[in-house]
Amino acid sequence: xxxxxxxxxxxxxxxxxxxxxxxxxxxxxxxxxxxxxxxxxxxxxxxxxxxxxxxxxxxxxxxxxxxxxxxxxxxxxxxxxxxxxxxxxxxxxxxxxxxxxxxxxxxxxxxxxxxxxxxxxxxxxxxxxxxxxxxxxxxxxxxxxxxxxxxxxxxxxxxxxxxxxxxxxxxxxxxxxxxxxxxxxxxxxxxxxxxxxxx
Numbered sequence: 001x002x003x004x005x006x007x008x009x010x011x012x013x014x015x016x017x018x019x020x021x022x023x024x025x026x027x028x029x030x031x032x033x034x035x036x037x038x039x040x041x042x043x044x045x046x047x048x049x050x051x052x053x054x055x056x057x058x059x060x061x062x063x064x065x066x067x068x069x070x071x072x073x074x075x076x077x078x079x080x081x082x083x084x085x086x087x088x089x090x091x092x093x094x095x096x097x098x099x100x101x102x103x104x105x106x107x108x109x110x111x112x113x114x115x116x117x118x119x120x121x122x123x124x125x126x127x128x129x130x131x132x133x134x135x136x137x138x139x140x141x142x143x144x145x146x147x148x149x150x151x152x153x154x155x156x157x158x159x160x161x162x163x164x165x166x167x168x169x170x171x172x173x174x175x176x177x178x179x180x181x182x183x184x185x186x187x188x189x190x191x192x193x194x195x196x197x198x199x
Contacts, residue, residue, distance in 0.1 A: 080119075080121065082114065082121045082122060082123045083122055083123065083137060083138075083139040084122075084123040084124075084125050084132075084137065085122060085123070085124055085125065085137035085139075085178065085180070085182040086125050086126075086132045086133060086134045086135065086136065086137065086180070086182075087124050087125065087126050087134060087135075087178070087179075087180045087182070088126065088134050088135075088179075088180050089126060090108075090111050090112075090113055090124060090126035092179060093113075093124045093126070093178060093179065093180070094108075094113060094115070094124065096178055096179055097115050097122075097124070097178065098115070099156065100153055100156040100157050100158050101117070101153055101156075101158060101176070101184070102117060102149075102152070102153065102156075103115040103116060103117045103122070104116060104117070106121065110127065111125065111126040111127040112124070112125050112126070112127060117141070118143075120141045120142075122139060122184075134180050134181075135178075135180035135181030135182055136181075136182070137182040137183065138182070138183045138184075138185070139183075139184055139185070140173075140185040140186075140187060141184060141185065141186045141187070142187060142188070142189075143186055143187065143188045144188055145188055146164050146172055146173060146174060146186050146187060146188050147164055147172075149186065150163070150164050150174050150186070153176065158176045159176055159177040159178070159179070160174070160175075160176055161175040161176060161177050161183065162174055162175035166190055167187075170189060170190060170191045171187040171188065171189055171190065172187060172188055172189075172190045173185055173186060173187030173188070174186055174187075
Protein backbone atom coordinates (compact mmCIF):
# COMPACT_ATOMS: atom_id res chain seq x y z
CA UNK A 1 0.00 0.00 0.00
CA UNK A 2 1.40 3.37 -0.99
CA UNK A 3 0.43 6.50 0.90
CA UNK A 4 1.62 10.09 1.05
CA UNK A 5 2.23 12.25 4.09
CA UNK A 6 2.70 15.95 3.45
CA UNK A 7 4.36 17.83 6.31
CA UNK A 8 4.34 21.64 6.38
CA UNK A 9 6.24 23.68 8.93
CA UNK A 10 5.25 27.22 9.76
CA UNK A 11 1.71 27.25 8.33
CA UNK A 12 -0.10 27.38 11.65
CA UNK A 13 -3.08 29.66 11.23
CA UNK A 14 -6.35 29.12 9.43
CA UNK A 15 -5.43 32.03 7.17
CA UNK A 16 -2.27 30.21 6.19
CA UNK A 17 -4.23 27.03 5.55
CA UNK A 18 -6.62 28.86 3.24
CA UNK A 19 -3.63 30.20 1.38
CA UNK A 20 -2.05 26.84 0.72
CA UNK A 21 -1.27 26.02 -2.91
CA UNK A 22 -3.78 24.03 -5.00
CA UNK A 23 -1.54 20.97 -4.87
CA UNK A 24 -2.08 20.65 -1.14
CA UNK A 25 -5.84 21.08 -1.46
CA UNK A 26 -5.90 18.49 -4.24
CA UNK A 27 -3.97 15.99 -2.15
CA UNK A 28 -6.14 16.60 0.85
CA UNK A 29 -9.33 16.25 -1.17
CA UNK A 30 -8.12 13.08 -2.83
CA UNK A 31 -8.28 11.08 0.37
CA UNK A 32 -4.54 10.48 0.66
CA UNK A 33 -3.35 10.67 4.24
CA UNK A 34 -2.14 14.22 4.83
CA UNK A 35 -0.75 15.72 8.01
CA UNK A 36 -0.36 19.41 8.78
CA UNK A 37 1.95 20.32 11.63
CA UNK A 38 2.42 23.71 13.20
CA UNK A 39 5.32 23.17 15.59
CA UNK A 40 8.80 21.75 15.30
CA UNK A 41 8.29 19.13 18.00
CA UNK A 42 5.20 17.81 16.19
CA UNK A 43 7.21 17.61 13.00
CA UNK A 44 9.87 15.55 14.73
CA UNK A 45 7.25 13.22 16.19
CA UNK A 46 5.82 12.61 12.74
CA UNK A 47 9.28 11.90 11.39
CA UNK A 48 9.96 9.46 14.21
CA UNK A 49 6.65 7.70 13.66
CA UNK A 50 7.28 7.42 9.94
CA UNK A 51 10.74 5.97 10.44
CA UNK A 52 9.52 3.55 13.10
CA UNK A 53 6.35 2.32 11.45
CA UNK A 54 7.06 2.56 7.75
CA UNK A 55 9.80 2.47 5.17
CA UNK A 56 9.91 6.20 4.50
CA UNK A 57 11.64 8.00 1.65
CA UNK A 58 11.70 11.73 2.36
CA UNK A 59 12.17 14.28 -0.39
CA UNK A 60 12.60 17.96 0.45
CA UNK A 61 11.12 20.08 -2.31
CA UNK A 62 12.28 23.46 -1.03
CA UNK A 63 15.55 23.96 0.87
CA UNK A 64 14.26 27.09 2.63
CA UNK A 65 12.96 27.12 6.22
CA UNK A 66 9.28 26.22 6.55
CA UNK A 67 9.73 23.93 3.58
CA UNK A 68 7.55 21.19 2.19
CA UNK A 69 8.41 17.55 2.79
CA UNK A 70 6.81 14.61 1.05
CA UNK A 71 7.03 11.15 2.59
CA UNK A 72 6.15 8.30 0.30
CA UNK A 73 5.11 5.57 2.69
CA UNK A 74 5.09 1.88 1.88
CA UNK A 75 3.35 -0.23 4.51
CA UNK A 76 4.55 -3.75 5.22
CA UNK A 77 2.52 -6.38 3.36
CA UNK A 78 1.95 -9.59 5.32
CA UNK A 79 2.28 -12.83 3.38
CA UNK A 80 0.93 -15.46 5.73
CA UNK A 81 0.92 -16.80 9.27
CA UNK A 82 2.28 -20.00 10.75
CA UNK A 83 0.92 -21.24 14.10
CA UNK A 84 3.61 -22.91 16.19
CA UNK A 85 2.62 -26.18 17.89
CA UNK A 86 4.77 -27.37 20.77
CA UNK A 87 5.37 -31.12 20.46
CA UNK A 88 7.15 -33.71 22.57
CA UNK A 89 8.84 -35.46 19.64
CA UNK A 90 9.55 -33.76 16.33
CA UNK A 91 10.04 -37.07 14.52
CA UNK A 92 6.78 -38.46 15.90
CA UNK A 93 4.85 -35.28 15.05
CA UNK A 94 6.25 -35.15 11.51
CA UNK A 95 5.28 -38.76 10.93
CA UNK A 96 1.72 -38.13 12.11
CA UNK A 97 1.20 -34.93 10.13
CA UNK A 98 2.61 -36.43 6.94
CA UNK A 99 1.37 -40.02 7.04
CA UNK A 100 -2.00 -39.41 8.68
CA UNK A 101 -3.04 -35.83 7.86
CA UNK A 102 -1.32 -35.53 4.48
CA UNK A 103 0.91 -32.54 5.21
CA UNK A 104 4.32 -32.18 3.57
CA UNK A 105 7.55 -31.10 5.23
CA UNK A 106 8.83 -27.72 4.03
CA UNK A 107 11.92 -27.36 6.19
CA UNK A 108 13.61 -28.63 9.31
CA UNK A 109 16.11 -26.81 11.47
CA UNK A 110 17.23 -28.71 14.53
CA UNK A 111 14.18 -29.42 16.69
CA UNK A 112 11.96 -27.11 14.62
CA UNK A 113 10.12 -27.85 11.39
CA UNK A 114 7.62 -26.31 9.02
CA UNK A 115 4.86 -28.31 7.33
CA UNK A 116 2.10 -27.35 4.94
CA UNK A 117 -1.08 -28.59 3.30
CA UNK A 118 -1.96 -26.52 0.26
CA UNK A 119 -1.69 -22.87 1.33
CA UNK A 120 -1.94 -23.65 5.06
CA UNK A 121 1.24 -23.97 7.09
CA UNK A 122 2.04 -25.02 10.63
CA UNK A 123 5.33 -24.99 12.51
CA UNK A 124 6.28 -27.77 14.91
CA UNK A 125 8.62 -27.04 17.79
CA UNK A 126 10.24 -29.68 20.00
CA UNK A 127 12.89 -27.52 21.69
CA UNK A 128 12.18 -26.03 25.12
CA UNK A 129 13.98 -22.69 24.86
CA UNK A 130 10.80 -20.71 25.51
CA UNK A 131 9.30 -23.17 27.99
CA UNK A 132 5.96 -23.36 26.16
CA UNK A 133 3.56 -26.10 27.27
CA UNK A 134 3.27 -29.12 25.01
CA UNK A 135 -0.04 -29.65 23.27
CA UNK A 136 -1.74 -26.30 23.83
CA UNK A 137 -1.91 -25.15 20.20
CA UNK A 138 -5.01 -24.56 18.09
CA UNK A 139 -5.41 -23.59 14.44
CA UNK A 140 -8.35 -23.31 12.05
CA UNK A 141 -7.68 -24.45 8.48
CA UNK A 142 -10.04 -23.00 5.86
CA UNK A 143 -10.79 -25.47 3.06
CA UNK A 144 -13.00 -25.84 -0.01
CA UNK A 145 -14.45 -29.15 1.29
CA UNK A 146 -14.05 -31.28 4.39
CA UNK A 147 -15.98 -34.55 4.09
CA UNK A 148 -13.77 -36.46 1.66
CA UNK A 149 -10.65 -35.28 3.43
CA UNK A 150 -12.10 -36.31 6.78
CA UNK A 151 -12.89 -39.83 5.57
CA UNK A 152 -9.35 -40.15 4.19
CA UNK A 153 -7.54 -39.10 7.36
CA UNK A 154 -9.93 -41.11 9.55
CA UNK A 155 -8.86 -44.25 7.64
CA UNK A 156 -5.25 -43.18 8.21
CA UNK A 157 -5.79 -43.15 11.97
CA UNK A 158 -6.44 -39.47 12.73
CA UNK A 159 -7.32 -38.66 16.32
CA UNK A 160 -10.86 -37.34 15.85
CA UNK A 161 -12.30 -35.02 18.48
CA UNK A 162 -15.37 -33.73 16.58
CA UNK A 163 -16.77 -35.21 13.37
CA UNK A 164 -17.91 -32.99 10.47
CA UNK A 165 -21.09 -31.03 11.14
CA UNK A 166 -22.87 -27.93 9.85
CA UNK A 167 -22.42 -25.08 12.30
CA UNK A 168 -24.72 -22.09 12.98
CA UNK A 169 -21.85 -19.71 12.18
CA UNK A 170 -21.94 -20.74 8.53
CA UNK A 171 -19.19 -23.38 8.44
CA UNK A 172 -19.05 -27.13 8.12
CA UNK A 173 -16.08 -28.26 10.14
CA UNK A 174 -14.45 -30.97 12.21
CA UNK A 175 -11.68 -31.19 14.79
CA UNK A 176 -8.69 -33.51 15.03
CA UNK A 177 -5.82 -33.66 17.49
CA UNK A 178 -2.18 -34.52 17.07
CA UNK A 179 -0.51 -37.02 19.45
CA UNK A 180 0.36 -34.20 21.87
CA UNK A 181 -3.15 -32.72 21.95
CA UNK A 182 -2.63 -29.78 19.59
CA UNK A 183 -5.93 -29.10 17.87
CA UNK A 184 -6.64 -28.58 14.18
CA UNK A 185 -10.06 -27.45 12.99
CA UNK A 186 -10.80 -27.96 9.29
CA UNK A 187 -13.76 -26.09 7.90
CA UNK A 188 -15.45 -24.87 4.73
CA UNK A 189 -18.12 -22.23 4.26
CA UNK A 190 -21.70 -23.37 3.65
CA UNK A 191 -23.42 -19.97 3.76
CA UNK A 192 -22.39 -16.31 3.96
CA UNK A 193 -20.61 -15.40 7.20
CA UNK A 194 -23.01 -14.20 9.88
CA UNK A 195 -26.08 -15.89 8.36
CA UNK A 196 -27.19 -18.43 10.95
CA UNK A 197 -29.82 -21.15 10.86
CA UNK A 198 -33.31 -20.08 11.94
CA UNK A 199 -35.48 -22.70 13.58
